[in-house]
Amino acid sequence: MKILVCITNVPDTTAKITFTDNDTKLNKAGVQYIIGPYDDYALARAVELKEQLGGSVTVLHVGEADADPQIRKALAIGADDAIRVNAEPLDSYFTAAQIAHVAAENKYDLILMGRESIDFNSGVVHGLVGEMLGIPSYSPVMKLDINGTTATLAREIDGGKETLSVSLPLVLGCQEPISEWKIPNMRGIMTARTKPLNVVEPVSGEVLTSPEKYSLPAPKGACKMIAAAEAETLIKLLRTEAKVI
Amino acid sequence: MSVLIFVELDNGAVKKTSLEAVAYGAEVAKLTGTTATVLALGKADASSLAQTGAFGAGKVLHAADEKLTHENSLAYADVLAQAVQQENSKIVIISKSGLGDAVAARAAAKLKAGIVSGVTELPVINGSFTVKRSIYTGKAFSNVEVKSDIKILVVKKNAIEAAESTGTAAVESFTPALRDSDFQASVGSVEKASSELSLTEADIIVSGGRGMKGPENWQPLLDFAKALGAATGCSKPVSDLDWRPHHEHIGQTGIKVAPNLYIACGISGAIQHLAGVNGSKYIVVINKDPEAPFFKAADYGIVGDIFEVLPKLTKAVEDLK
């Protein structure tokens, strides 16, 4: 079983988002970066599948060198080697084209990633990669088992879930409870230092969308407090003032 | 050249979020001096399709093949790409959902189209084509220029006010070529809580957190939700503990919702939870701790014990009727 896990390098979920350079760049000062939480689930499941079935887990990141600590962390969690495509991930289409290129060269049985990145929340890279490779893609996948060349998976659909059986190779966007986040242990951290992290240059790819300017939501007005003893007043206000019930 | 809108169906009827996408598409059609065409797949209710006319659709292409009734993003993307070619469409509109993103992605790769997902406003078209989208899970926005010839916009709920007028759309049958390779997966069990309102469609959501203390205590919350005609949600620890089903988990790592009214009961308001609800029009917080961070994001708040407050609220809603 050859598994590729694609990871994003994103601001921590508690990061305060602000912009600089006339609102054209994210202000990275004081922002801590992490592996995307959904990608972390994908990685954890990949490592479990490898332990079960043998094979290898390769981590792939499209991005610049500042992501290397997060890539090392993925190696410490249990990936065998890593590839970093040395390019700014400019848009979904460009990023997917880089992933598809690496995937086509190395022929993986399974390509896992998070259901979406938590910076841009598009949730489209798995579908783009699947189509570029001409193989099926499913998301969000909450359960995954492999039997020979068949994957059995459960995915979330609107208001519920369904199970599917489908032949490998596949591209899957993952979310909990596919696995639980893994924390690297000491041995993992030590061995990660010497595991290969191959930096490759991007293939030429088109960028179809580009951000022009960023902005923040308008600040929220003050919260109107209602005494618990007069809770019914809330219902009146929701009807007459907010007009939402 | 028409603007093409891909709609999702629920038991043959066009979903409410998709009707919003139709209204959005009709506005884009006005901006670009063309018409709006709806694409609907699988078994559908003819009157529901025609009703898209009341939201601005000129016509509906209906691919009625039974094979397309079951949700299948691979086949849907294939059919969408064929419809884009037949209509010579340059702009495709889809409402944001797991299925919407998946269809957008695979169709984009076929059509070499730029995708903008999470769109919150109408585009600005003057030489260039720019559209505003939500990023960082609702913490910020980005104005994005789309440079490709064909453009796919995946639109968030409440991006525009979708006003229903009168009018019906003409329904034409559409017979795309279907590829066997899109139907390889065999579907096992489908668990769908059909009686429940889906969170992404709901106008009102009542949501419970760890403050509810245990699954056996949910009844007052369910009663309140029922009185309001609301869907129910929960925080991550609640679904992790199996107090509530996983598909109710709202937040950064769960479902993102944008109802008109979100009522949080015994939820502290951690930043990862807020990330899933910050698209709501109004937020009500009920929490016994006056320092709970959720109050900072709320429009209305009650400091009090949830189990005392909820029955009063339920009664007040029932008294309205």
Ligand SMILES: Cc1cc2nc3c(=O)[nH]c(=O)nc-3n(C[C@H](O)[C@H](O)[C@H](O)COP(=O)(O)OP(=O)(O)OC[C@H]3O[C@@H](n4cnc5c(N)ncnc54)[C@H](O)[C@@H]3O)c2cc1C
């Ligand atoms: C990477 C990451 C992703 C995450 N994603 C999500 C996510 O998607 N969604 C999510 O929800 N969380 C998420 N979390 C977890 C999040 O940080 C919080 O731990 C979680 O939201 C807390 O849930 P809660 O508010 O139900 O529980 P608590 O924080 O324990 O809050 C319970 C609240 O109930 C109140 N309360 C207690 N008893 C009563 C009573 N009788 N009456 C009224 N109020 C009462 C308390 O005052 C308290 O404010 C994520 C965390 C991480 C690190």
